[in-house]
Amino acid sequence: MARSTNKGPFNPQYPQKYTGTYPIIYRSSWELEFMRYCDMHPGVMEWASEPQKIPYKNPLNGKQTVYIPDFLVTYMSTGGKTSTKLIEIKPLHEASASHARSSMDVALRTKNEAKWGAATQWAARRGIDFLVLTESELYSNHANRKGRAHPIKAVGKEQTKAPNPSRQTKVKKQTAANLGMASRKTRAQAKSNLGRVSRVGKIQKAKRSAKR
Numbered sequence: 001m002a003r004s005t006n007k008g009p010f011n012p013q014y015p016q017k018y019t020g021t022y023p024i025i026y027r028s029s030w031e032l033e034f035m036r037y038c039d040m041h042p043g044v045m046e047w048a049s050e051p052q053k054i055p056y057k058n059p060l061n062g063k064q065t066v067y068i069p070d071f072l073v074t075y076m077s078t079g080g081k082t083s084t085k086l087i088e089i090k091p092l093h094e095a096s097a098s099h100a101r102s103s104m105d106v107a108l109r110t111k112n113e114a115k116w117g118a119a120t121q122w123a124a125r126r127g128i129d130f131l132v133l134t135e136s137e138l139y140s141n142h143a144n145r146k147g148r149a150h151p152i153k154a155v156g157k158e159q160t161k162a163p164n165p166s167r168q169t170k171v172k173k174q175t176a177a178n179l180g181m182a183s184r185k186t187r188a189q190a191k192s193n194l195g196r197v198s199r200v201g202k203i204q205k206a207k208r209s210a211k212r
Contacts, residue, residue, distance in 0.1 A: 006032060010049075012039040020048030020072075030089050030138060031070060038073055043181045045082060046074040052086075056118035060111055067115040069130070077180045084128045085179065086119060092134040137178045 010024040010032065017039065018024070026032040026049075038047040051072035058065050071087040092099045094108045116132060123130040 008032075010035045014039055017044065017046055018048065019046050020051055024049050028089070030135075034071065034087075034089060034133075034138070038071070041075075041176070041181070043176065044073060044075045048072045052122070054115075054118050054122045056114050058111060059114045060107060067118060069119055073179075075179065075181050079180075083180065086123045086128060086130045088116065088119070088130075088132045089138070090132055090134055092136055095132055095134050131179075133178070 006029045007025065007027050010026050012018050012024070012035070024035065026035055031049075035049065038044045049071055050068045053066040053068055055064060056067050057063070069086050069088050071089075072084065073087055074082055074084040077083040090112065093101045093105050094112060096109075100106050100109060116130065120130045
């Protein structure tokens with residue numbers, strides 16, 4: 001999850017869509033925006049926060065522990081089918097080696113890869129996908145961020161300052177595009193097309209009946 005000083009309870013406007021446990025706690029501004037997105041987007045059918053504890057081995061200390069992904073979301077895809085994804089929201093500097101800002105970030109990425117490997121296997125056994133969303137997927141103004149030409153290497157522990165809290169901004173349409181979610185316009189157009197096909201079929205049927 002994204003680091004931020006923001007933390008608090010979330011009260012959905014459409015609780016019938018929420019299938020997780022209460023209270024719903026956001027732990028960053030990004031998580032809060034994504035919760036609002038899931039709650040309000042008409043394409044999201046069901047969603048849950050921190051839905052599952054997944055066991056994994058921490059490569060930094062060799063201990064067996066658990067990983068809790070951020071979200072489990074079921075939504076209507078662009079093909080008109082339902083799709084379910086297990087989702088983690090993570091800052092790019094903790095998810096990509098080329099965007100790491102310190103050796104601490106490199107160590108976190110090593111730990112994250114172990115978590116995400118376990119989550120990928122857990123999801124695959126249930127016929128769903130595991131997906132990591134960073135600011136590049138959530139916000140259009142970050143979509144083309146370039147990484148370091150020479151990524152930082154892990155050289156032991158390093159004390160670094162925590163990154164500044166992320167500004168609260170609305171999740172862009174890019175999120176829907178990355179999830180492959182059908183837009184309101186797409187669903188309305190599909191319904192309209194079905195209506196036209198139905199009307200044309202009735203007209204053709206009436207003409208054939210008249211000729212008889």
